[in-house]
Amino acid sequence: MVDAFTFSDGGDFNRSRRRTWMHLEICHHLDGRVKKKQLFHLCMEICLTLHSSLPTIQLIEAEMSIMKTNQHLEFIQPTDPVSQQALLKEVDEIFEIQITALGTLYNVSKSAVRLTLGSSHRPKYLAQVCYEYAVEGKWPSQGHDNDADWLDLSAFVATGRSYVEHYGATPPKMLEKTLVMGGIRASLDSDRPDIEGIPAVLEGLYSGFLTLLEIAIMAQMSEKSVRNATQPTAQDRLVTSKQGTRTVVEVAEALRWLSGRRSFNPTVVV
Structure with a gap:
């Protein structure tokens, strides 16, 4: 069979x-x-x-x-x-x-x-x-x-x-x-x-970039809070750029900013 x-x-x-x-x-x-x-x-x-x-x-x-x-x-x-x-x-x-x-x-x-x-x-x-x-x-x-x-x-x-x-x-x-x-x-x-x-x-x-939503997911924050962090007056500002009509963040900048969030664990080799 x-x-x-x-x-x-x-x-x-x-x-x-x-x-x-x-x-x-x-x-x-x-x-x-x-x-x-x-x-x-x-x-x-x-x-x-x-x-x-x-x-x-x-x-x-x-x-x-x-x-x-x-x-x-x-x-x-x-x-x-x-x-x-x-x-x-x-x-x-x-x-x-x-x-x-x-x-x-x-x-x-x-x-x-x-x-x-x-x-x-x-x-x-x-x-x-x-x-x-x-x-x-x-x-x-x-x-x-x-x-x-x-x-x-x-x-x-x-x-x-x-x-x-x-x-x-x-x-x-x-x-x-x-x-x-x-x-x-x-x-x-x-x-x-x-x-x-x-x-x-x-x-x-x-892709070399992250969206604000992706950063919010990793920081376990609301997308609105992440967007507020991109404002020029924000403390520890998250620097963004434009990719067409999208607001994006370069990976290096995203990692720098996320590393300052208590809810994010930078990757370590174990």
Whole structure:
């Protein structure tokens, strides 16, 4: 049965798919209502959305493009606090709703889906890695240039956002803000020679400038407060420039100004 679904997209994805298929075969025996065709489609959905191995270069590029557009930015409130405990709670909430959603969609019991997915350990690990860099400003000396980790977390959070409308789930606000902060911090760290191994997906966000909203997010201040800091009479004025019709701040100036804010942690190599 497994060999009937052989793809030419790469061994890692095939191994991931075969392992998931075998788990779903167990579910088939546990829940007789599950058809083989349903199992196959569920297997593919799980592999494509939850496993770190992606089937084709095109899919990797597509997901990187999504990350580069900062798809989570529209949901961010700059003043919302972010805590690691609350962040991990959001991961568990998304994971549990994911089990319900997949079970409902494919008419599979929750126990069958849970058996396949296992636990929320991996998305929790990804959230913690992202939090330590994005919020706490801690970068490991050996780097962490695994694009799959950041892409997988972005996909997981986007899935959680989709459940808000369809299942009445709580919006994953902290996860979304943490991902956005990771991209902004990567821009702030772009010229630091002591920080190596930043994932290419974050490097793709570099522009040389930050918007006032991005600075507000990192300072956990309102955008209005940041705008007030750009006035000529402001103490420790934030110097801006124009990029077309947009008001922007050069990265070096943004880092200087943010470093004077108590709510911002400059990046340190640990």
